[in-house]
Amino acid sequence: MLNAIYIIWLRELKKFIRDRSRLISSIAQPLIWLLLIGTGFGATFGKVGDLQYIQFMFPGILVMTLLFSSMFSAISIIWDREFGFLKEMLVAPIRRTSIAIGKAIGGASRSTIQGIIILVFSPLIGINITIQKFFLIVPLMFFIAFTISGIGIIIAARMESFEGFNLIVNFVIMPMFLLSGAIFPISNLPQWLSMIVSINPLSYGVDIMRWVMTGISERNPALDLMVLSLVCVLTTTISVYLFSKGK
Amino acid sequence: MSIIEIKNLTKKFGDKLAVDDISFEVKEGEIFGFLGPNGAGKTTTISILCTLLQPTNGIAKIAGYDVTKERDDVRNSIGIVFQDPSLDGDLTGEENLRFHGMAYKIPKQIREDRIKYLLDMVDLFDKKDERTKNYSGGMKRRLEIARGLLHHPKVLFLDEPTIGLDPQTRNRIWEHIIELQEKNGITIFLTTHYMEEAENCNRIAIIDHGKIIALDTPENLKKNLKGDLITLKTSDNQKANELIKTCFSINPYIKDDSIFIYAENGENFIPKLFRALRTFEITSVSVRKPTLNDVFIKLTGRAIREETMDGVGRMRERTRGR
Numbered sequence A: 001m002l003n004a005i006y007i008i009w010l011r012e013l014k015k016f017i018r019d020r021s022r023l024i025s026s027i028a029q030p031l032i033w034l035l036l037i038g039t040g041f042g043a044t045f046g047k048v049g050d051l052q053y054i055q056f057m058f059p060g061i062l063v064m065t066l067l068f069s070s071m072f073s074a075i076s077i078i079w080d081r082e083f084g085f086l087k088e089m090l091v092a093p094i095r096r097t098s099i100a101i102g103k104a105i106g107g108a109s110r111s112t113i114q115g116i117i118i119l120v121f122s123p124l125i126g127i128n129i130t131i132q133k134f135f136l137i138v139p140l141m142f143f144i145a146f147t148i149s150g151i152g153i154i155i156a157a158r159m160e161s162f163e164g165f166n167l168i169v170n171f172v173i174m175p176m177f178l179l180s181g182a183i184f185p186i187s188n189l190p191q192w193l194s195m196i197v198s199i200n201p202l203s204y205g206v207d208i209m210r211w212v213m214t215g216i217s218e219r220n221p222a223l224d225l226m227v228l229s230l231v232c233v234l235t236t237t238i239s240v241y242l243f244s245k246g247k
Numbered sequence B: 001m002s003i004i005e006i007k008n009l010t011k012k013f014g015d016k017l018a019v020d021d022i023s024f025e026v027k028e029g030e031i032f033g034f035l036g037p038n039g040a041g042k043t044t045t046i047s048i049l050c051t052l053l054q055p056t057n058g059i060a061k062i063a064g065y066d067v068t069k070e071r072d073d074v075r076n077s078i079g080i081v082f083q084d085p086s087l088d089g090d091l092t093g094e095e096n097l098r099f100h101g102m103a104y105k106i107p108k109q110i111r112e113d114r115i116k117y118l119l120d121m122v123d124l125f126d127k128k129d130e131r132t133k134n135y136s137g138g139m140k141r142r143l144e145i146a147r148g149l150l151h152h153p154k155v156l157f158l159d160e161p162t163i164g165l166d167p168q169t170r171n172r173i174w175e176h177i178i179e180l181q182e183k184n185g186i187t188i189f190l191t192t193h194y195m196e197e198a199e200n201c202n203r204i205a206i207i208d209h210g211k212i213i214a215l216d217t218p219e220n221l222k223k224n225l226k227g228d229l230i231t232l233k234t235s236d237n238q239k240a241n242e243l244i245k246t247c248f249s250i251n252p253y254i255k256d257d258s259i260f261i262y263a264e265n266g267e268n269f270i271p272k273l274f275r276a277l278r279t280f281e282i283t284s285v286s287v288r289k290p291t292l293n294d295v296f297i298k299l300t301g302r303a304i305r306e307e308t309m310d311g312v313g314r315m316r317e318r319t320r321g322r
């Protein structure tokens, strides 16, 4: 089991390191967001609580990086299916469970590495990351990314082709990001929107990440952690189940 | 001894019977061919045998292991080259093999030695560090064969191993297949819809609409057709056909614009035929040994593959799989 998870993970990382253009664009994208939205909204919002807008936004952008990266690597199962490599894995004497978990850990690892690269820019916007903080943030990034990977695998297990891909980007990934509290505070929203935000697992990830990085949060960090853990167990279980049952 | 045993195997997709109650055995060490037109149920059967699909009914055993109950034992006993490409294009040839070796838990030293040996065998050692997305169709196929052999399976499944490849590459692949059987005594189960390839098998099963309609050595299958095949074109095929039937009390058949006649000794039969048909204008005549295609036509009334092997159809099939 561990052996199988390890080789699936290893393959993900190899492909990650090899795919330079994707690596570069996946790091450039959050930085562009930070620069454009951060400056633009910052000019209007000024400050959010005690934080400069760009400081408020930075943990959100970090989580956005994890979201996109984890989703895309989980959804690469569809590519594996399309290009036939999934069959090679399915016919090997390894459990489907191991394949799903290996994929999720692989995706989480990729995301975490990208997150660390983004983290390097934190001093530039006035967020001080101490060593202790760093060693809190990294596992937290991994944890959030792993949870999102589970959601991605659930989607991929149901999808037969690329056709639904844009649908997922537009109706799952973008709303999850926009309604996560990453780019605007969630405390003063109208009730209907607030409801939607509170069922968005990513909002708990953003909140706890902001708390760890800046010491400021909109919810109780303990609640964030509890909700995230629950979602993590749930998505992992469902994704493994669906992947094992799928064809 | 039988290494593959199949009893009453059936697979339904909804209402569609893809495999219809087939039973047969494959002996250890033979090259066994599954010959049939597209959609006959070949790939479905292989998918069941290699544990990727659950049968609707029936039992299949490989090396004594049940394909539904003892999956891991079956998986360790088989190697497979799928009909459609199944390499990771972002990994190099060597890395594709290494992934496989690790998945099958081959000890590291043995694994690396075998990778080297197999890359050499399929003439890809020079290309081992290149990503497989840059490989040609034939190189991919050869690498997949090497991969299928890496864990020393007892049975190697090859689903249309040469589809879409040029004649030289196809010959190379066949050399490998025959060498494998002769040197390593491995059992090879392959599917094809190319007659010429089926001739290379020790035994073949002819499958159509999910049913096995004949199973024997290629020689015996052709022997059943009795002698030579005479192809005749005349000014009026229908009437000529009736006349031949009554004169010689045999049963020729018309397909396309020709009459096909099986005769014990073709060369001697033609003069007699011409005498009987003197009132007809005979536009062409030929005699040849029957092929497996003739066997298939005799059994089903149609050719196994109407189009020729090279050409557009083949290209289409291969690209679809990508």
Ligand SMILES: Nc1ncnc2c1ncn2[C@@H]1O[C@H](COP(=O)(O)OP(=O)(O)O)[C@@H](O)[C@H]1O
Pocket: B013, B016, B017, B018, B036, B037, B038, B039, B040, B041, B042, B043, B044, B045
């Ligand atoms: N997953 C599937 N769902 C529905 N029908 C299928 C599926 N796979 C194969 N079939 C049908 O089963 C029949 C046999 O297909 P297949 O085994 O691929 O034939 P072959 O390999 O001999 O060309 C075909 O009619 C095909 O359309």
Ligand SMILES: [Mg+2]
Pocket: B039, B042, B043, B044, B083, B159, B160
């Ligand atoms: Mg097929």
